[in-house]
Amino acid sequence: MPPTGSQPPRARRRVPPLALAAWLVAAALTVLVGLAVAAHWDSASSMAGMHMHSAGDALTRAGGSPAGPLLGWALFTKWQLDAIAVAALVVVTAAYLTGVALVPLRTPGARWPVGRTVSFLAGVAVTGYATCGAIAVYDQALFTAHMCGHLALVMLAPALFVGGSPLRLAIDTTPPRVGRWLARVATGRVLALLTAPPVALATYTAVIVGSHLTGIMDVIMRNTWAGQVEHLVYLVVGWQFFVLVVGDEPIRWRLASPARWLILAVGMAVDTFTGIVLMQGNRAIEMVATPGVFVDRLADTRTGGAIMWFGGDGLMAAVMLVLVITWLRNAGTERAEPSGWLEQARRAAFHDAIGTGTDEDVDEDDAARASYNAWLQKLDRSG
Secondary structure (H helix, E strand, C coil), rough: CCCCCCCCCCCCCCCCCHHHHHHHHHHHHHHHHHHHHHHHHHHCCCCCCCCCCCHHHHCCCCCCCCCCCCCCHHHHHHHCCHHHHHHHHHHHHHHHHHHHHHHHHHCCCCCCHHHHHHHHHHHHHHHHHHHHHHHHCCCCHHHHHHHHHHHHHEEEEHHHHHHHCCCHHHHHCCCCHHHHHHHHHHCCCCHHCCCHHHHHHHHHHHHHHHHHCHHHHHHHHHHHHHHHHHHHHHHHHHHHHHHCHHHCCCCCCCCHHHHHHHHHHHHHHHHHHHHHHHHHHCCCCCCCEEECCCCCCCHHHHHHHHHHHHHHHHHHHHHHHHHHHHHHCCCCCCCCCCCCCHHHHHHHHHHHEEEEECCCCCCCHHHHHHHHCCCCCCHHHHC
């Protein structure tokens, strides 16, 4: 027996096997990516005329060489190494799987839903293909390939990521202090503003229209680093849009099903407008001339517009169909939908000013109603 007054031995914290395996694989892949980048750098530097582009190519387009039409097996056999994207995806995936492994330890008996994990990993796969697959290899030579990448990064991948609920997973599995901080950020003013439906719709519209119907696209098609920024912006804006529509993230806005359908309908209108303008326009998007790739730039631009119209609307319609089916299945069995976003905005403003909970019903609770009326009187006097 231990001496009287001595502290009992601490229980050893066991690292979940899934988390350990995820980070070991992540470390191995990171090393391999680094070696591949170094090899491409050496190869490019030894070739005359490659010095100006070797840095960007080594980090984002290693091994990519568009040749011939992008048809058939070329869609699956043409690859490049976007080291920045791969490194980010590897780390994000390892972190997510670590969270999945920690759920049973944080909450005994609980399991993270398999569907959410599958959704998140599918988002990783889509992002990986959009940045390293055939459409990425050709995305400076063909606007149609570039457009396919757009749809993957601004619609499909973000919707899948949101379906994986990574923010909720982080709040549930990080240390309590960090989890509480993340929860405050998720419902705080900044994220509430960025994810407010009018702001999210305006941002989505500005990015889709601005990046396709202005000279910005010409710069992106010619500049590798501009393309990298574009990828990041599309993923962020896509998350900002789809976090309101799918998934179950603990943000401030909790929209009713009809409001989600309306947001999707507006997004479809934006895609339709952009696609039609590109299809009917007479100005071709700039593309990098590539040996072995013969393209009519104006025809390719118009085809890219058709992809935006039909492909974008098709993806939005698929999401809407899933939402409708889910709503029909849960009709009458789930709790009532939360109040509309305007009502949520009213309560959120009151919460920020007074410090009460956002779930407190100021119309039913006497004390809350008195505080609310006093706040309105104060605003009236200050005005």
